[in-house]
Amino acid sequence: MSSAALFKPIKIRGLNLLNRIVIAPMCQYSAEEGCMNEWHLIHLGKLALSGAALLTIEATAVLPEGRITYADLGLWNERSYAAMGLILESIRRWTDMPIGIQLNHAGRKASTEVPWKGGKPISPTEALGWQTFAPSRLQYSAEAVTPVALDREGLKQVRNAFVAAARRAAKLGLDLVQIHAAHGYLLHQFLSPLTNHRSDDYGGSLENRMRYPLEVFDAVRSALPTEMPVSIRVSATDWVEGGWNLEQTLCFAVELQRRGCDAIHVSSGGLHPDQRIPIGPGYQVPFARMVKKELKIPVVAVGLISGFEQAEAIIGTGDADMIALARTILFDPNWPWHAAAELGGRVQVPKQYLRSQPSRFKNLFENE
Secondary structure, three states, X not given: OOOOHHHOOEEEOOEEXXXXXXXXXXXXXXXXXOEOXXXXXXXXXXXXXXXXXXXXXXXXXXXXXXXXXXXXXXXXXXXXXXXXXHHHHHHHOOOOOOXXXXXXXXXXXXXXXXXXXXXXXXXOOOOOOOOXXXXXXXXXXXXXXXXXXXXXXXXXXXXXXXXXXXXXXXXXXXXXXXXXXXXXOHHHHXXXXXXXXXXOOOOOOHHHHHHHHHHHHHHHHHHOOOOOOEEXXXXXXXOOOOOOOXXXXXXXXXXXXXXXXXXXXXXXXXXXXXXXXXXXXXXXXXXXXXXXXXXXXXXXXXXXXXXXXXXXXXXXXXXXXXXXEOHHHHHOOOHHHHHHHHHOOOEEEOHHXXXXXXXXXXXXXXXX
16 A cells, blocks of 8 residues: 555545545536536546546536536436436446536526636526526626525425435436535525525524525435435635635534535635635645544545645645645646656556556556
8 A cells, every 4th residue: 555645545434435636526518408418428538547536527507597607517307317327327337436426506606608708697688598596686796697586485496406416416326426515606605694695594694594505415415325425515715804704614514514424625715706815826725724623524625736745745744635636637637647656656547558657667557
């Protein structure tokens, strides 16, 4: 076994992971009516050969109106379920890397153009737009669609949609479900006092603002097999005065752990256009460190983690239990191979690639 902390195995509920490298969910904005297609086979198939421990499918909408863009992935009906099943069947033929999925509802940040076309809000009166929903009638920006505040029936519908999508994920044989409560999307909108101005028992105090995200978590956890892990992604801070912050995140994380959450993926920001983020290498790791101090469940750090020694230090010093890669692994799809070579670890690779091992690295590859 490798002495490198990054390449030590870890168990999350019933899921055994070979190392501490997670591929974060990354929106591709390439779905067709919520359905996976050949792009997802290429994209996910490539990453599934990377030697990481877990591949997470991008933010997947639980309802059509919960999409960030019209090209978002979904898992709200049998058609999207069948399309995802075909892609997963092809990938699993060639790799046994565990695959998870991130379930999401974009709330007031829905109905926008794809990023490479500017990402601007699209009005419900336009062909590619729709009415958005949120905790309160607060626009994301002056040009954004004003959302409809969810009533009791709307809250129930969204919660049930998370449950239905989670059940489809389990039926597809996915290994983990992650609930997206970060980056300014619906569940984060309930948590933050900047976006939650409700006067009922879902708004006001911290306990009330946490109520709906916790109800969604409980419903998803109860709907899935006991051995299947459920994680959550949080933004540790809004990076805006008077918004969601680390202290509130710690309270939320402790309550999630009490209710059976299996891992917490710590990110930040995304809620408000006035955010001011001091971006730099590992800029979110201190948040993961503080969350980990309060919890016994695994904590995932993310955010401009690109160096091999940097990643090893995060795990080795106990700042986090795992690191998540996004842009880094798109730029270098074999990052785990290169990290193993640098740190003296080992990675699993397809047998078709075994002969690519450089002679100077002995025992770098594990034969599947």
